Amino acid sequence: MKIVVLVKQVPDSGAERNLRAEDNTVDRASANNVINEMDEYAIEEALRLQEAHGGEVTVLTMGPQRATESIRKALSMGPDGAVHVVDDALSGTDALGTSKVLAKALERLNADVIICGAESTDARGQVLPHMLAERLGVAALTGARKLTVDGSQLTIERQTEEGYEVVTAATPAIVSVWDTINEPRYPSFKGIMAAKKKPVETLSIADLGVDAGEVGWAGAQTTVKEHTKRPPRSAGQKVTDSGEGGVALVDYLSSEKFV
Amino acid sequence: MDMASIVRLLPTPEAHELLELAEELAEKELAPKVDDFEARGEFPREIIRTLGRSGLLGLPYAEEFGGAAQPYEVYLQVLEVLATRWAAVAEAISVHTLACYPLYYHGTAEQKERWLPSMLGGELLGAYCLSEPAGGSDAANLTTKAALTDGQYLINGTKAWITHGGVADFYNVFCRTSGPGASGISCLLAEAGTPGLNPQARERTMGLKSSPVAQIAFDNAPVTADRLIGQEGEGFRIAMGALDSGRLGIAACAVGLAQGALDYATGYARERTQFGKPIIDFQGLSFMLSDAATQIAAARALTLYAARLRDLGRPYSIEAAKAKLFATDMAMKVTTDMVQVLGGAGYVADHPVERYFREAKVLQIVEGTNQIQRLVIARSLAKG
Ligand SMILES: Cc1cc2nc3c(=O)[nH]c(=O)nc-3n(C[C@H](O)[C@H](O)[C@H](O)COP(=O)(O)OP(=O)(O)OC[C@H]3O[C@@H](n4cnc5c(N)ncnc54)[C@H](O)[C@@H]3O)c2cc1C
Numbered sequence: 149m150k151i152v153v154l155v156k157q158v159p160d161s162g163a164e165r166n167l168r169a170e171d172n173t174v175d176r177a178s179a180n181n182v183i184n185e186m187d188e189y190a191i192e193e194a195l196r197l198q199e200a201h202g203g204e205v206t207v208l209t210m211g212p213q214r215a216t217e218s219i220r221k222a223l224s225m226g227p228d229g230a231v232h233v234v235d236d237a238l239s240g241t242d243a244l245g246t247s248k249v250l251a252k253a254l255e256r257l258n259a260d261v262i263i264c265g266a267e268s269t270d271a272r273g274q275v276l277p278h279m280l281a282e283r284l285g286v287a288a289l290t291g292a293r294k295l296t297v298d299g300s301q302l303t304i305e306r307q308t309e310e311g312y313e314v315v316t317a318a319t320p321a322i323v324s325v326w327d328t329i330n331e332p333r334y335p336s337f338k339g340i341m342a343a344k345k346k347p348v349e350t351l352s353i354a355d356l357g358v359d360a361g362e363v364g365w366a367g368a369q370t371t372v373k374e375h376t377k378r379p380p381r382s383a384g385q386k387v388t389d390s391g392e393g394g395v396a397l398v399d400y401l402s403s404e405k406f407v
Numbered sequence: 408m409d410m411a412s413i414v415r416l417l418p419t420p421e422a423h424e425l426l427e428l429a430e431e432l433a434e435k436e437l438a439p440k441v442d443d444f445e446a447r448g449e450f451p452r453e454i455i456r457t458l459g460r461s462g463l464l465g466l467p468y469a470e471e472f473g474g475a476a477q478p479y480e481v482y483l484q485v486l487e488v489l490a491t492r493w494a495a496v497a498e499a500i501s502v503h504t505l506a507c508y509p510l511y512y513h514g515t516a517e518q519k520e521r522w523l524p525s526m527l528g529g530e531l532l533g534a535y536c537l538s539e540p541a542g543g544s545d546a547a548n549l550t551t552k553a554a555l556t557d558g559q560y561l562i563n564g565t566k567a568w569i570t571h572g573g574v575a576d577f578y579n580v581f582c583r584t585s586g587p588g589a590s591g592i593s594c595l596l597a598e599a600g601t602p603g604l605n606p607q608a609r610e611r612t613m614g615l616k617s618s619p620v621a622q623i624a625f626d627n628a629p630v631t632a633d634r635l636i637g638q639e640g641e642g643f644r645i646a647m648g649a650l651d652s653g654r655l656g657i658a659a660c661a662v663g664l665a666q667g668a669l670d671y672a673t674g675y676a677r678e679r680t681q682f683g684k685p686i687i688d689f690q691g692l693s694f695m696l697s698d699a700a701t702q703i704a705a706a707r708a709l710t711l712y713a714a715r716l717r718d719l720g721r722p723y724s725i726e727a728a729k730a731k732l733f734a735t736d737m738a739m740k741v742t743t744d745m746v747q748v749l750g751g752a753g754y755v756a757d758h759p760v761e762r763y764f765r766e767a768k769v770l771q772i773v774e775g776t777n778q779i780q781r782l783v784i785a786r787s788l789a790k791g
Binding site: 333334335340341 | 421428431432436457461462463475
């Protein structure tokens with residue numbers, strides 16, 4: 149089974165993140181850049197598939213040069229190799245353009261299963277898996293909290309607000325996963341050492357037959373016009389318990405749909 | 408000053424990556440869980456397995472047996488990082504590494520091939536049984552006996568204070584196979600589950616509450632003769648050699664522990680205000696922090712100096728004794744002072760400094776009390 153995992157480098161969601169004043173894009177230069185959290189679950193799921201069914205796991209990343217750190221980190225968890233699409237012309241590319249580039253790269257990789265995180269913590273659009281499925285003409289099994297494989301049949305439990313739906317499709321297909329699907333492993337020291345020797349193929353957009361005009365600022369179909377800082381947190385709601393505290397608490401929790 | 412800002416002198420880029428991995432594991436696996444496990448006194452077996460899978464249970468041993476071939480100066484800094492968050496886990500790794508020492512350095516090629524890969528592989532955990540109820544410091548007079556008949560030793564006696572007693576997968580047992588004194592002692596590698604190898608009830612310890620310590624009663628416990636490590640009569644020498652290395656591990660734990668206490672107390676002193684300003688702005692208080700930072704840096708330097716001697720193949724046992732002595736006395740002093748920095752808050756379990764304080768105490772006792780370290784150093788001075 150050939151498995152490709154999509155891995156994106158993003159600014160650490162645990163730290164302060166900013167958009168750049170000049171072009172409203174994510175400030176990646178000053179941020180501590182890490183593997184998109186959800187992608188670690190995608191890598192773990194890919195490795196588990198490989199352990200159960202054999203085959204090969206390839207990491208696919210589109211991103212600037214420094215994304216190699218995240219690629220090495222991903223490889224240290226266990227995948228066999230990586231493909232890195234890196235090109236100056238890609239700066240400013242929107243989701244649609246990204247899906248175009250990744251689809252071209254995926255066409256070359258001939259995956260049976262493509263696994264990715266359900267969203268990235270920087271943009272949180274959740275659109276990419278669907279766009280890729282459309283471009284590649286394969287099924288999209290999105291938002292999985294569980295994945296099982298039986299021959300060429302994939303079955304997921306698709307997480308919803310109320311519960312889950314069972315969705316099946318034949319390979320090739322793209323599966324996006326939530327962090328409920330597994331518990332990602334830590335890299336091992338041996339894995340870190342081995343990752344240095346694993347092949348990482350770098351591709352430019354020319355290699356993929358994509359025109360500079362189709363991507364980057366020029367090709368973007370969407371632009372961010374302006375942005376403002378998130379307002380500071382408003383003060384919480386205080387309930388003074390005069391015997392009715394429990395009721396107020398339950399009322400609040402149910403109004404927020406926690407219970 | 409916190410862990411992240413410690414400038415580490417490491418020999419290779421891979422060592423930096425290993426330290427980053429240790430930092431990640433400490434932050435994600437240890438820090439969030441330590442309070443709960445310590446409060447319940449539960450041994451974190453699964454967490455240690457997780458560290459094992461990352462390769463942390465065989466760091467200073469050769470790759471051919473599944474180790475990571477790291478020099479001691481690197482291995483010790485990993486222990487230090489872990490000890491800043493959870494001393495019992497760092498100590499567990501140190502004791503396990505100690506328990507692999509006899510086979511690694513004194514086993515035959517065949518013995519090593521047979522047992523070392525699983526011992527270093529991360530899934531198994533070792534124990535080291537030297538102390539006895541009647542003899543801790545005076546280990547050469549131990550009384551646990553092993554008699555050889557028909558190709559197997561039968562062990563009888565009681566070992567005391569055994570870290571991992573009851574949870575270990577293998578036990579190094581130092582026992583008497585012939586006459587009195589050091590030359591009558593041998594080292595046997597016994598498996599957990601050997602009939603007659605009976606871990607007793609856990610001791611109720613002051614600190615390191617998640618680390619199980621128990622007596623092991625041996626009642627005609629059979630261990631096949633192929634599990635004798637080294638020659639008969641070499642056991643004491645093996646035990647002392649292992650402890651030279653083990654003491655470096657304890658010293659590193661002490662450095663990490665003290666650093667953890669300093670980091671916490673410093674953060675507190677910046678936030679806590681009295682008389683209208685942060686207490687760190689009072690010189691009387693901040694000088695305690697300065698002294699702690701200085702003592703920690705000195706202990707780290709001494710410990711790593713001893714480790715570097717070891718890595719170079721030079722004699723290091725006296726330097727290891729000095730490092731163990733200095734670093735653990737330092738940790739006791741620093742953790743006492745860090746309780747003081749927090750005032751009343753330092754005395755309650757809502758803050759970790761009282762835990763660090765309780766943990767520091769045992770480091771002055773294990774793997775040779777600090778009196779015994781002084782004795783070792785004094786002997787070398789007397790000899791000239
Ligand atoms: C939590 C914990 C974990 C331990 N884990 C292990 C383990 O895994 N394996 C193991 O084998 N042991 C272990 N030990 C035992 C430890 O190594 C011994 O407690 C230690 O060596 C001291 O021996 P003792 O307790 O018998 O004290 P004693 O030897 O009775 O010493 C009592 C006091 O007398 C002092 N003293 C003794 N002789 C001299 C001397 N010649 N000069 C000056 N002072 C002297 C000592 O320093 C000490 O202060 C552990 C102990 C503890 C508390």
